[in-house]
Each structure stands twice: as structure tokens, then as C-alpha cells.
Amino acid sequence: MTSTDPMAEGRRADAARRRQRVLKAIEAATKGGEEITAAGIARAAGVDRSFLYRHRDLLQHLHTAAGNPASFDGQTPVSRASLQADLANALERNTRLATRVRQLEKRLSEMLGDQAWRESGLGASADLDQLQRQVTTLEQRVVDLQSQLEERTEDLDAARAANRELTRTLNQSQR
Numbered sequence: 001m002t003s004t005d006p007m008a009e010g011r012r013a014d015a016a017r018r019r020q021r022v023l024k025a026i027e028a029a030t031k032g033g034e035e036i037t038a039a040g041i042a043r044a045a046g047v048d049r050s051f052l053y054r055h056r057d058l059l060q061h062l063h064t065a066a067g068n069p070a071s072f073d074g075q076t077p078v079s080r081a082s083l084q085a086d087l088a089n090a091l092e093r094n095t096r097l098a099t100r101v102r103q104l105e106k107r108l109s110e111m112l113g114d115q116a117w118r119e120s121g122l123g124a125s126a127d128l129d130q131l132q133r134q135v136t137t138l139e140q141r142v143v144d145l146q147s148q149l150e151e152r153t154e155d156l157d158a159a160r161a162a163n164r165e166l167t168r169t170l171n172q173s174q175r
Contacts, residue, residue, distance in 0.1 A: 018045065018046075018047045018051060019055065019058065021045040021046060021047065022041060022042075022045040022047060022051070022052065022055075022058050022062075023058070023061070024045070025041045025044035025045040026041055026061060026062055026065050028044070029041060029044065029065070030065050035066075036062060036065050036066035037066070038052050038053075038059070038062060041062055060175075064172075067172070085161065089154075092154075096150060100143075103143060107136075114132075
């Protein structure tokens with residue numbers, strides 16, 4: 001077969017058309033802020049997923065577009081991973097706040113109980129009051145230390161996430 005074989009030329013032209021459709025589908029998904037996956041792009045371009053895997057440059061372009069979400073109206077880009085991280089952080093903060101509310105409700109209940117006990121004339125001895133103040137001080141210290149530990153844990157988690165992202169970026173740039 002020669003290089004001017006009409007069948008070979010037809011196959012090359014078809015492959016070029018399919019490449020263009022894939023590139024346009026990636027561009028449209030990026031501009032539309034859609035999630036970019038091999039299956040979704042192949043479906044949008046009307047090609048088989050194996051076409052993407054046979055053309056490594058298209059697959060690399062797809063992965064690059066998926067890793068760099070488009071920004072809308074000059075805002076910071078939002079990715080699925082960042083939204084999931086924000087959700088996890090919000091859930092963790094909600095748990096901490098719920099725990100803190102329970103602690104405060106318990107303290108309020110104890111204080112109201114103590115006040116009612118004193119007003120009834122059955123007040124506690126001075127030693128008991130001193131011990132109760134010491135327990136309260138120690139409980140507050142524990143709460144403060146737990147809060148500091150949680151903050152440092154969050155900082156460590158954030159540093160680890162940044163490290164993973166930097167490593168991922170470095171590995172991608174070396175390819």
C-alpha cells in the first residue's frame with residue numbers, strides 16, 4: 001500500500017475529525033464548569049473511550065483540564081476536591097460546636113442547680129465550694145487544651161493537603 005491509499009487517507013481524516021470533537025468537548029466542559037472525566041468527554045465527543053486511551057496527548061490534555069478548573073467571573077476556581085474538603089471541615093466544626101454547646105449547657109445546669117441549692121438554705125460547705133471551683137478550672141483547662149489540639153490538628157491536615165498537592169503538581173510537571 002502506498003501513502004496515497006484512499007482508505008488510509010479516509011482513516012486519518014476520520015481520526016482528525018474525532019480529535020477535533022474531543023478537543024471541543026474538553027473546551028466546552030471546561031468553560032461550562034462541568035466535571036471532566038474520560039467517559040463524559042468521550043460521550044460528548046461521540047467517540048469511544050478507547051480512542052482517548054490510544055491518543056495519549058488527548059488523554060493528557062483531558063487530565064490537565066480536569067486538574068485545572070475554570071474560574072468564573074474572576075473568582076477563585078472551585079474543584080470537587082476543594083468542595084469536599086470544605087464540607088469535611090464544616091462537618092468537623094459543626095461537631096466541635098455541638099460538643100461545646102453540650103459542655104456549656106452542662107455548666108449552666110450545674111450553676112443553676114448550685115444557685116437553687118444555696119437559695120434553699122442548704123448551701124455547700126466552703127471546702128466543697130473550693131473543690132468545685134478547682135474542678136471547674138481544670139475542666140476549662142482541658143477544654144482549652146482540646147481546642148488547641150484541634151487547631152494544631154487542622155493546621156497539620158492543611159499542611160499535609162498542601163504537601164500532597166505540591167507533590168502531585170511536581171509529579172505532573174515531570175511527565
